[in-house]
Amino acid sequence: MTLSKWSRVKSVWLAVAATAGSLTTGGVAVMAQQAEPWQTGFQKAATPVMRDVIAFNDLIHPIITGILIFVLALLFYTLYRFSEKRNPEPTKTTHNTLVEVIWTALPIMILIVIAIPSFKLLYFQDRAVDPEMTIKAIGNQWYWTYEYPDYDGLTFDAVMIADEDIEEGQFRLLETDNRVVVPVDTTIQVLLTASDVLHSWTVPAFGIKVDAVPGRLNETWFKAEREGVYYGQCSELCGAYHGFMPITVEVVSKAAFASWVVKAKEEFALNGAPPTTVALAKMASGKELK
């Protein structure tokens, strides 16, 4: 009953949204793990948090679209009805306690309707319950360092692949040399900090964005429900190359993750030099990012 009512409201709203141009949550069933051309809404959810964000968006959009349409309709009706031509003699009404009470009380009630699911979402997305695994992401100018403390401190850097090295099927400005590989259907806690200035770790399809702040250890979490590669970009101004330190997360099956860990331990141990130094050398050459 409630559900069908909501879907009806939603379908009305979707029709409006096409003209009013509000956010739609992506009607086409594509596996959008990054943005699509001419996209108008959120990326498709890959985690429970993002599903809730979208559900909340679907609740709030009919409300705010309705408010907007109501106010504009009232405004233009007033302009039409009380134009100089149609109403040559103005009234002197300056008070009406009833309508003033209504237009104060009604918005408060609407806000309460919005606030309750909003708080639910806020508390749900805040912190992982019983995380199965931890990843640490460290923001640097201008790349991310990842640590897997549960796997013998596996550590590597993720530096953006420059435009000239992009291969067919890769996305410009979104691909990194090393992806953050994680298992599917696993609650993963992400700890964040930064080594120099502020950065922000974002994966839109996960509904996550948390700042990486020097001297602080911030926390967020995700539980990816679909395999695939997910992309995000640093979301706090961090200097000249702010637009060039993407976040690339590859969600794989648990078995594939186990074999990746074995391989990665070898590969990143073979690096010899501490990864950060390698990345800095790459940055210093200046040719990596263009």
Next chain:
Amino acid sequence: MNDQTHESAVAGHDDHHTPTGWRRWLYSTNHKDIGTMYLVFAIVMGMVGGVLSLMFRLELQAPGMQYFGDNYQFFNVLISAHGLIMVFFMVMPAFIGGFGNWMVPLMIGAPDMAFPRMNNISFWLLIPAAVLWIGSLFVGEGPGIGWTAYAPLSTSGHPGPAVDMIILGLHLAGASSILGAINFITTIFNMRAPGMTLHKMPLFVWSMLVTAFLLLLSLPVLAGAITMLLTDRNFGTAFFDATQGGDPVLFQHLFWFFGHPEVYVLILPGFGVASQIISTFARKPVFGYLGMVYAMISIGVIGFIVWAHHMYTVGMDVDIRAYFVGATMVIAVPTGIKIFSWIATMWGGSIRLEIPLIWVIGFIVLFTFGGVTGVLLSNAGIDMALHDTYYVVGHFHYTMSMGALFLIFASFYYWIGKMSGRQYPEGLAKLHFWVTFIGVNITFFPMHFLGAAGMPRRIPDYPDAFAGWNMVASVGSYISFAGALLFLIVVWKTFTSGAKVGNNQWGEGANTLEWTLTSPPPFHSHAEIPRIK
């Protein structure tokens, strides 16, 4: 003896000793002349800020680097300067220094501002501030720190002198605004004509009073914060340096404790103007005057306790985020009261669609849209997805930029006849409105799509998927800029060939005191103290 000195003082005043030439402006203690200088300054700086935005919209027109090559820092410098200039050198000088200075004394029946010399220094402090800011663009790597100047990017992240110049300029602009605020508060409290009680004051004067208090209480906090930046940068303190026990997030708290009231500073004077204009052209007194006054006061008060809604992602405790969600939502209530009261003022009126009212209607449309996206963003849960994306850029341009800008234009068309004695060209003014309205909507509406799809703010190049809407936004910005050029033509035509107007060009709906004076008003106005019944 007393009598005699008094006599000679009066005699001295009788000749009106109007200075001429450069002395009239540089030494000016006249609220109208200072107001005019503020308005000219705002127009010039608005064009500078507009050109900056045109430059980065050209760069963002297509994916890949179009014009700046690999000078990504230059892009950051442009967006930072655009924000700072538009906030501090366009909207604030236009409304507070410009229309506020011009109209507050006229509207309350005062001969001038309370502290005319302080008024002079308020304006002239802006010039060195502008020199420092515009100069900083050409010094070293420039100030690519955003208008928010978050540490540590603004401390260890930018070693050159450019950021110091921004900080010193901000100090000067802040001092200018604090002095201006003191002047307005004193003037409004002490210099009202007999009979004009606080509850009879025109709403524009009320809006300036609330704005002045917001400035007076918030700017010292900013001054403290940027002084700490300055000492962190140059004198070895570590307020915001985590490696020495400081906290970068502290800067954000201090900045937004100023920054959030600041966004109301930008829009509140406009709220006042909107009420005046609607009442004038509906030929009807403002509906719910007291409600409007207390809505503005409560917006001002609540504006001080919602600052951390700009910081939902910094890692604050979830309970404090929940508080800021609730407090922020509450602001929608007084804002809604204002929108509904404006419509109710028109309801039952006899509405004449003159240019100033058209701008106010444009404002209500844009502001309501920006308002509802604000309600959406106030929810920390969904803000997690939208924070620092183009959705936020769209939101705040609809509210404090387009909203404020439309009301500045409304004020200009409403009062230019009074200020100059000449009427604007009607047809060009209409064209100016439509070009601007279409331009800004094409520019900023698609930004909501980009933000929802995940495009971060402040990036010089973007993934190819974002190309389409960015192209649309860029085209919109060119149209908007054409609108700005049209405005310059309107100003030119008004002064060169505008028809002369009488004392009250708008008729009986315009019943505030400035319409009892000649157009333009005499150099010293209200030769006789007006009395309010």
